Amino acid sequence: MQHFILPLIFLKHISERYELRRDTLTLMLNDPKSDYYTQDTEEQRYVLEDSDEYLSKNTYIIPEKATWQFLQDNAEQDNIKVLVDDAFDLLDDTLATYRPDLKGILPRIFVKSQLTAKQVAGLINLLANPKLSEKENPDSDILGRVYEYYIGKFAIAEGSGAGQFFTPGSIVRLLVEMIEPYEGKIFDAACGSGGMFVQSLKFLKAHNGDKKNISIYGQERYDGTLRLCKMNLALRDLSFDVRLGDSLLQDKFPDLKADFIIVNPPFNVSQWHPEDLPENDPRLFGPREEFTTDGNANYMWMQTFWSHLSDKGTASVVMANGAMTSNNKGEKNVRQYMVDNSMVDCIVRLPDKLFLTTGIPACIFILSKSRDGKDDIHRERSNEILFIDTSKMGTMESRKLRVFTDEDVNKVAETYHAWRNVPSKETAQSVSYKNIDGYCYAATLDEVKKQDYKLTPGIYVGTEAIEDDGIPFEEKMEALKIQLQEQFDMGNELQQQILDNFKKI
Helix, strand or coil: CHHHHHHHHHHHHHHHHHHHHHHHHHHHHCCCCCCCCCCCHHHHHHHHCCHHHHHCCCCCCCCHHHCHHHHHHCCCCCCHHHHHHHHHHHHHHHHHHHCHHHCCCCCCCCCCCCCCHHHHHHHHHHHCCHHHCCCCCCCCCHHHHHHHHHHHHHHHHHHHHHCCCCCCHHHHHHHHHHHCCCCEEEEECCCCCCHHHHHHHHHHHHCCCCHHHEEEEEEECCHHHHHHHHHHHHHCCCCEEEEECCCCCCCCCCCCCEEEEEECCCCCCCCCCHHHCCCCCCCCCCCHHHHCCCCCCHHHHHHHHHHCEEEEEEEEEEEEHHHHCCCCHHHHHHHHHHHHCCCEEEEEECCCCCCCCCCCCEEEEEEECCCCCCCCCECCCCCEEEEEECCCCCEECCCCCEECCHHHHHHHHHHHHHHHECCCCCCCCCCCCCCECCCEEEEEHHHHHHCCCCCCHHHHHCCCCCCCCCCCHHHHHHHHHHHHHHHHHHHHHHHHHHHHHHHHC
C-alpha cells in the first residue's frame, strides 16, 4: 500500500507548494506597497507564469491536471485511476525538466493495480483532510511527518520485508546524536528511504543549524526504495545526490570523502561475490583473499565506509553483534587491522527487540579519523576504545518492539561526548567522563588485544554493581537453607501424592 499512498502524499506536497507560491505572488502583484505591484494584467500573467519566480523558492509550476486540487475535484470520477497516473506522468516530466535525477520518481501504478476507483477516491479524500495540508499548516512539515509516519507503519505491517528501507527512529536518533553532523558531507551507502538524512536535518533544526551547510549523498540497491528516498528528501527541500547500485560491488561514489557516514547496512550478507572485486580495490585494507569472505559482507561494509571518510570524518554504523567477535579469517583480519590502526572509536551494544525487521542482535560501531586530538574539538584518544552496554535500556512500546526514549538517547550520546570531546570550562565539572560498572568502560588497545580483539562491551564494562541491602552474608545463607529445605519437603509430599494416585488407577 505504501507504493500508492506515499506518491500521492508527494504529489500533494509539490502541488501545494506551487499553489502557496502562486498565492504569494498574486498578493504581491496586487499590493501597492510591494515591488511586484502592477495593474497591468499582461505583466501579472507574465510574473505568475515565470518559472524562475518558483524555482527561487525551490518549487515548480505544476500543470493543472497534475495538481492536487484537480485530483480532489475529480476523485469520484470512474476514470480516477487513469487521471492519477496521468498526473504522475505530467509531474514526473515537470520535475525532470529542472531535476533530471528525479526522472522516474512517479511511475504509472494505479491503472494496473487491483485498487478500485472507489478505493482510490477514498485515499484522495483521506489525504484531503485540512489537518494534512501544508497550505493550512505552512510551518509544520506536516506532509513530511505524515510520509515518515506511513513509512514506519508500513514497516510494522511488512515485518522482515521492510528491512530494505526502514531503520527505527530511536536508533537513527542515537546514531545522529552521537556523531553530531553540524556541517559537511553526509553519506549513507545503504540509504533506504532516507531516514538518516531526515534525522540529520532534524538534528540541525534542534541545534539552530542551517541545512545549507550540509550536502547529502546516498546509494541504494533497490529502485523502488530509491524512489521513496528521493520523495522523502524532496519533501524537506533537501538537495541531494542519491544513486542506484550495490555499494559493495558498484561503488557509485569512488571519489567521495564524507565528513559523516550514518548507515544501517544489510547484516550478514552472504554469497555477495567478493571475487568480482578488482584485486587492487582501493577500499581493501589488504589482499582480497585475506580481507574478504563470501560468507559475510559485514567487514566489506566497514572497509567501504572507512574509504569514504574525510581526514576528520566519523561514521556511525549499525552492525550485527557477530561482527564484534567473528573469528572467520576474512572478518577477523579486518577487525584486527582496524583496532591496530586506531580506527574504532566506540562500540555500543544494543538491547533486543529494537528492530521490527530482524531478530539479529545488533550493535553500533563508531569509526573516526579524528582520534589524534588535532582538531581542537576532540581530545587525543588514539590508544582507547569506549565500550557502552545499553542492553538494559529502552522501553517496550509493544510486545514485540523496544524503543529508546529521549532520555536513553541523551544518556548514551552524552557519555560518548564526555569521553571524546575536549572538556570546556562550562561543562568540565558536570559532564566529565568516568567508567561505570555494567554500563561503560574506556579500554586501552592493549586490553582489547589481550581479549583477542573481541569488541563485545560486556567483556570490558563488567557487571553492574549491586546495591548492598545491609543483611549479613551468614543470615542470607541461613535463610536460603531454610527456604531450600521447605521446597524439598514440598517436593517429597507432591511425589508421594502422585504415587498414591497411581495406586488408585
